[in-house]
Amino acid sequence: MQNVNSCKKRMGRLPKAAIWVVSIIAVVILTAFVFQEQIFTFMANRIIQQRLLSQTYKKDDGLYAGLAGTGAPFADINRTGPCIVVEAGNHLYIFDAGPGSARNIGLMGFDLGKVNAILLTHFHSDHIAALGEMMLQRWAGGSNAEPVDVIGPKGVETVVEGFNHAYSLDAGYRVAFHGAATVPPSGAGGRARPFDLSSEEDASMVVVDKDGARIIAFKVNHSPAYPAVGYRVDYKGRSLVISGDTVPCQSLKKQAQGVDVLLHEAQQPVLIKMLHDQAGLSSSPALAKITADIPGYHTSPEDAAKIAGEASVKHLVLYHILPPIPPVFNHMFLGDAAKYYKGPITVGVDGLLISLPVNSKDIIFHQTVVLRGIL
Template sequence: MKITLLGTGCPSVHTARYGAATLVEAGGARLLVDCGSGVTQRLAAAGVPGRDLDAVLLTHLHSDHVIDLYQLVVSAWHQGRPRPQRIFGPPGTRAFVDGTMALWAEERTLRIAHERRPSTAALEVEVTEITPGETLRFGDTSVTVVPVDHQPVRHAYGFVFAAGSFRAALSGDTRFCPALIETARGADLLVHEVFVHHAMPVVPGVRTAGTVAAVAAYHTLSAEVGKVAAAAGVGALALTHFVPPEVDRAALLAEIRADYAGPILVGEDLMAIDLAAGSVSWNGAVIGLGGLPARL
């Protein structure tokens, strides 16, 4: 099982942290979780273009998690994808996808007529709305749908992936969530969002104290994420969806280390975690990750 952090950012635009997206390669399946801004470029850089995906899983329908879904569909067509794109997400996904495809219908009609590509199968989408507790199967990989707490968003999910002897949990966007802790218990890896509250000051004309409090209220604070990992007893913790995108890494690690003794990764775009090899690769370097035994 290999987890690649494609986009570790948030709605705030950042040149190093693209929009929310994670690639899971396991059990013969290639699964994309979320379609934040820049996801098609990150997929190409990771060596798994949209043409080759087996499914897209959406955690929820906030714009920073779905904004590049149409770009994914069209770029996969340009890459010669021979089959429809399969999209799984919470209630509301079908209406969102239908609306998005309708918005661009004229553009597609013109392209199809003018470009005369051999197939239009990639421009078809198959949408499945999923429910909490459901288990999906892709090849030899199972995906458990976990209800997380991102209120006022009514339907928000995390996912737990299992293939062979490996398990990895992705939090999606959530405040401290006991359901996630329980379902992720004992996983080899937890990929979790983080809100670094002390790095997000009030800025006149941009955000008030009320804004900061409101954003903090539906995310997991940096003072809490280590507690989540410890309570779940996971083998390693990788941080993603940084709010704000620029943080003091040393201070963040120290804060989390107070609660969690396992390996901690301050996630970066295109960081790849190979659970079978017990290794992490990023920016040309490969290191061993203690706590993830090499079970080849």
């Protein structure tokens, strides 16, 4: 009987508690409505301050790789086109210019106005589409009086010339509006810096050597996209390799020997086949042929894992993810990769920052940009 009375008392108190909760919520909503302009102004100022201060924050000395774009040509809510930002000491380099990646660079806290050079792996559209925007932001954002160097294999001259021509009217408008002191006309666009590798399959050459930062370009196989290259970056004892688009090749394994991080493109053939098998449902008449062709000039997670294992890589990071996959299913994308590489494997997403501090063996991962997708 006593338990029954106790239960009734608690039930009697519930409506009062509910009234208090509803009242508090109502007061909060009313306050937010009444002071919405002040709240918005406060929050806007804080966001602006954080964005601007993030570009002036000085990192500890080290080698940093920011994944500004980890996707492929297929639309992906969590991944823009391939682009990796590398900071080595006081120097900033961009590798590839996939569509949408330029905005992620700013969101990650990198200052496009301070970019020393843009390096291209090859000239497929999904690796160059944002080049014009990057050149523009580097010029206007830094009031630079000289064009940015665009380094790449032979053919880069054609690409840079095309973007310079396409953006020439825009450059004129900006000078007329902002003035030559803010946007010096001489700094608009890019300046092609082509290199030509020898005929050997494992040919390589140094394309940047400045203040301890050394960048080597080496041949990869993305035929019929030729020439195509990958890059190795070394800085004060830390190192990383960027594969670019390629099938497994000896030159890449050679350059990846012992590096801290191998950033390797990856396509999952099992998932590509599933897409191919359903291609008839698409309105695109080309999808079946395209999905049949894709595996022929890319690398699977399993093959990337084999390279990482044979090269004694410390950490394997996959990017240029194909087909699109929600991050919650990243483990499914890896397939049997763990059978061939016993080290850590990370499936890249936009906004991921990899830190390699000098005088250390640490490899630190930090997500700088909130994912846009639900999963």
